[in-house]
Amino acid sequence: MKYHLAELNVGRLVAPTDDPRVKDFMDNLDLINGLGKRMPGFVWMMEGSGEPGTGNTDAKIEGDPQHVANLTVWRDVESLERFVWGTVHKKFYERREEWFEVLGEMHFVMWWVPEGHEPTLEEALEKLELRRANGDTDEAFGWDWLKEAKMHRTHACAPAA
Numbered sequence: 001m002k003y004h005l006a007e008l009n010v011g012r013l014v015a016p017t018d019d020p021r022v023k024d025f026m027d028n029l030d031l032i033n034g035l036g037k038r039m040p041g042f043v044w045m046m047e048g049s050g051e052p053g054t055g056n057t058d059a060k061i062e063g064d065p066q067h068v069a070n071l072t073v074w075r076d077v078e079s080l081e082r083f084v085w086g087t088v089h090k091k092f093y094e095r096r097e098e099w100f101e102v103l104g105e106m107h108f109v110m111w112w113v114p115e116g117h118e119p120t121l122e123e124a125l126e127k128l129e130l131r132r133a134n135g136d137t138d139e140a141f142g143w144d145w146l147k148e149a150k151m152h153r154t155h156a157c158a159p160a161a
Contacts, residue, residue: 003112004043005074008124010107011100013066025092025099032089036072039087041079044118046071061125071124073113080110081151106132109140 015021036042046069061067074080083089109128113119131140143152 002115006113006119007110009070022099039083041075043073077148085151
């Protein structure tokens, strides 16, 4: 069986999506998501309402409109790394502290899914909870768990928390 790499990144915006403090972030969601979808190795993305400039922000966590998620699937680790740190996405990643609260807990997880599987937000949040509870394991992990992951070692920004 062939597997793809799923990733979930959650965050809580510092303000509602229509607030000027998150305007640059919201104004560039379509650009960044569109770029990701055109990248070699991109497989699937959890879609929001489809309304321009909203991205996945309507996928609220625990009913909180500022607690948002990004859930994607990639062919392999290298494809995801190229998107995250080898494109303009990195510029927005570097600005994350302007738009997102420091959560004080793990907010990112990856795991392997069978080819063709589109994970649900609930499934992804369960994987995040596994990583929070157990650290990196074969079932739920971060960049350091993957020996194939190389770009994050030289291109990643310092952790915010």
